[in-house]
Amino acid sequence: MSLINAPSPHTSRHTDTGAVMRQVVYATLPGLAALVWQFGLGSLLNVLWAVLVALVCEALFLRARGKPVAFYLKDWSAVVTAVLLGLALPPTAPWWLTLIGVGFAIVVAKQLYGGLGMNPFNPAMIGYVLLLISFPVAMTQWIAPGDAPAPADSLALFLGQAPADAFTGATPLDTFRTWAGDAEALAGRDILAGELAGPGWEAVNLAFLLGGLYLLARRIITWQIPVAFLAGLALPALIAHQVDAARFAGPLFHLFSGGAMLGAFFIATDPVSAATSRLGRFIYALLIGLLIWVIRTFGGYPDAVAFAVLLLNLSAPFIDYYTQPRAYGHRKANKGANP
């Protein structure tokens, strides 16, 4: 007879990193459904393809690094990265674009840094930014809301056999950028035809919000990051909108356009690359939101979740440095990592 000899605690909450990651994947399903509804099958194809690429890349590199492949694949982190990147890509993206993006995200942004838990940057966003810089045209071609291509067309787009520009149109964020300051022109383009923001996008963002609330309810994520993210985005928008409604879009428009909800609940919440303390996470996400508003309003790109997240990933250690909690029995909180 032999007994288990393990250190305390002898019991646990029976959670598992793989289970946590799976919950994240499930929570993206409403958003994915909305994307398919509004923009056709392209997003679904991209997500599935991205998952396959991610798993193969991860397995190859784990093997090359001499790590147990099955053990690490079970943590589902590659799947999450792939799903998030697949969701962020335009529905018109051809297969090779996804391949490059996901391959780079998994191999360079994750495995070369030492694998799960060691990457300073959000791998999905690294992949996205690489594609955005390398293939700016392909990455900014979105389908006009409501003009969802037929499944056959989506497949043709995915296989790269149909020209993307046959299906694409300007997103509300694009339109606003182009015509900002011209109230009449904006009114004529009915970018605010939806209940909350532009048509199509509000549905997608609402769906991601739903998934995000599920994650909050399951305590997979804490409230600090999404709340601060959305506040950081909405507050400056509200103030600026009050000042000049024609030049600056309102807070609802910002919250329900582009990747705002996806970013707030799924991307900025990636714990590996975020700040760690509670206060630190709040500041971290607040700054991401603010940066998104700044780039959307004054920068060269219509949307900015990826850039904002990466910039703040860079500053996360710095934020942690100054936001350590005061430990029990100490009068002051520690500052810094060094004695």
Next chain:
Amino acid sequence: MRANLTLFQRLVPGARRAPTYDFPGGVHPAEHKSVSNQTPIAPGPRPAQLVLPLNMHLGAPARPIVTVGDRVLKGQMLAEPAGAVSAALHAPTSGTVVALGPRPIQHPSGMDALCIVLEPDGEDRWAERRPVADHTRLGPGKLIALLRDAGVAGLGGAGFPTSVKVNLGDHQRVEQLIINAVECEPYITADDRLMRERADEIVLGIQILQYLLNPHDTLIGIEDNKPDAIAALRAACADSDVEIRVVPTKYPSGGEKQLIQLLTGKEVPSGSIPAQCGVVCQNVGTAWAVKRAVHDGEPLLSRVTTVTGDAVARPGNYEVWLGTPVADLLRHAGVDKDRLGRLVMGGPMMGFTLHDPSVPVVKTSNCIIAASAEELPEPPPEQACIRCGACAEVCPANLLPQQLYWYAKTDDFERAQHHNLMDCIECGACAYVCPSHIPLVQYYRYAKGEIRTQTAEQIKADRARERFEARQARLEREQAEKEARRRARLEANRKKQEAATESGAGDEKLAALKKEVGQASSAYKAAVKAAKTAEAQEADNAAELRARADSLKAEADRAKAALRDAKATAPAPAAAPAESSALADLKKAVGEASSAYKAAVKAAKHAEAEETDDAAELRARADQLKAEADRLKAELRDAKAAQGPAAPPAAPAPSTQDSGTSPEKPADTPSVANTAVDEQAAGKRQKRLKGLKTAYNMAHKQYKEAHAAVERAERAGQDSDEALAAMHAKVEKLKAKADHCRDALDALVEQAKADILAHTGKDLKTLKLDAARAESALRDKADELERRRDTSDADTLETLNSELDALQEHAQLTRLALKTAVEEQGLVEE
């Protein structure tokens, strides 16, 4: 916070309820308390043997005051407290002390410690009890001594001696006495049942603690998941000033620091104890033990222990004699051996796995969990940290467990300390919630252990440095003192001579001459020495040095002659000293000549043995020297006769006294010059010796360990015969291996020794003994010289000095011989 609340209370009528506070973090593990709290406390087993560890408590182990074979009564003290922080140990029942030795004890390492083993006689006869009905009449001092002698220690978990905890200095004021009845760990219900059944006794115990500590408030902290216990306590406390504070169920609200924060809002400053912020915390079980010790005169002999888990048929609480082996307790509760998957002493969050069920129940054992493998399953493999921060959310000490984990993992202990690793209470909440199943607590314990070890090493290094420096200083001082003494002596001699010259109207010329002689002869000696060393080392300038020595010798002789002349012409009063000094000269000459002769004889013998060419020559020289020595001896006899009885009592001539240890001259040292040894072979042997030695040490160690394991197993007596036989076989094999290594080593050493014998004509032992003897003879002589320095006259001293020189030389030579012999044979490591 408190100020706000009182303001709030003042403003809002009816809001006068106790202020509540919270602590950060915490978890809500499944409670499993109903498994064991349904039945009343039952008596424990009556085992065949009680094993009583001397360190049942925190602090210094108790000192045994009984010996094997003693018959003891129930409640009789077996071991007394040793040191300030310690507690006594008593016999839980009457019986015989059958052993006093190492047994497995309650420790996560699974190591053994000293225990008293008691065999109950079944009569359970009490020793005399001295109940104290009214503790206030005893006075605090005697009451504390009573608690110390009754062996009362914290029954909550740490086992801190209660007598120390209640013995505060006059300057320390206790604002709150907190009775910890929280029992926040899952599974454990010992305090719960105790409170339900013995609330009155607990309250009496609390009153004794109140008397000792004189607190402003007395608060009982209890979780809201024990309604029956709360009701029982409320009833018992009805007419006392003890306040019951019900706290929400959350782990670890029973942690001392957390409970203090919950009830008072105070935080115990890092690195200090609760008393420093005016709080004393006692476990509810301790209060009960205090009452028993004072009012009933019963020392701490038993405790209520929860036995629970899927693998026992009758889970519940048992009043167990201290020292009862867990195995007996489990059998008593109906353990199902086949279902048992994990055996934990303490709670599931902070307890430790038992390596051996023969570990006894001690003062701190509040729970034994005999869990099935499904109930507390095997922990899954550790996964990568995803920095999810769940650990930081639940940490009750507000630490950053994740950062601590990274630092512990990379051995960056300095940073870990900076992140307050030492404030971690090891409650396990972080590891409980970790989705990656990282054994965080073990990482922290590892890091803490390393830090403690490093600190201890640092302290030791500092002490070593101090000792080293002190030693260096001492050596320097001794050197300086010696130097000072030498100078003083010279000075004294000079004065004496001056006085003699003056009083005897002798001229300074004599003194100058003497000095000259002294100088010349010491220069000569130095030169001879240098020459000898050079020869021994076969240096090139040996011949030159020798020549120089000869010329110096001539000079010295000349000086001596001049001195003799001068003395001869000196006036009468100075004659006597001159006479005696001449006598001393003669003596010395005799000594020198005789030792030279002996050395020559030896060299000649040696040469003959080696059949070298110059043997005859050496022999001739020896003869010549002998003649010279004889002549000098005769001269000395004459001189003595001439001087008559007035001559001072001369020390025995060195030639006669030192015949046993007469110095050998370097030129004919046995081993140095004549033996040519193959250095390569020696080096090889040295390597082989070292290898063999390591192999032997390893094998021997393994053998010893295996042997001990077998003995343990046999003592435990639970292994199957095959297993024992297999272990025996293993031991035999290891022993054979060790013996084989030893034999090989011995053979090699013997061979080396034989070689030494062949080369030097002496075996190693003799060489070593020679060296040691020479060394101690030398020291004796030095001592004698030192002793007689002030009492004896000049020429005794001179004789002694010359003897000392000779001895010194001899010691050096033997040392050299030994060293050379050993080195040549590669036995340096021996």
Next chain:
Amino acid sequence: MTTVLIAIAALLGLAALFGAVLGYASEKFKVEGDPIVEQIDALLPQTQCGQCGHPGCRPYAEAIAEGEEHNRCPPGGETTVEALADLLGREVLPLDNEGAEDASVERVAYIREDECIGCTKCIQACPVDAIVGAAKQMHTVIADECTGCDLCVDPCPVDCIDMIERPVTLATWTWDRPAGIGRRPEQRIEVVNL
């Protein structure tokens, strides 16, 4: 031409000014650091064993400060080499421990007392005065003070000194480092006596 001269003059003037300011600052805010020898000595393990070829740790610290290599301390092991390299800004050299015993095991000298002849040689050899005894009396090692340098072993004429490993006691026992990612933290224990 004048512009060039003016420029040169201005630059020289600035250089002089800044030089003066810097010079003043370096005098005014001078950092009084520990003398380097003290810092080196603090990192050495203080076994005083002499395996570095110096009579004690402090002399070696002085030698290192004067440029000797910092990898000659076998008792300190790799960690000390690294710490010294870090302090001195030198390269991390491989430990120079030819033939030295494994430094990770702490040892203590033990005198087999019935064989001791009382020669006091070990007492003279001990760099930290951790051996007590008198001439022709048995000697013994104060185990707590022994640094395990084994300098007493060679001088013993009758070979009665052993270097034995310090046993782990309840007071010195520490938890093991967890096995790491991919491993289970538990082992199995065979249960006897139940």
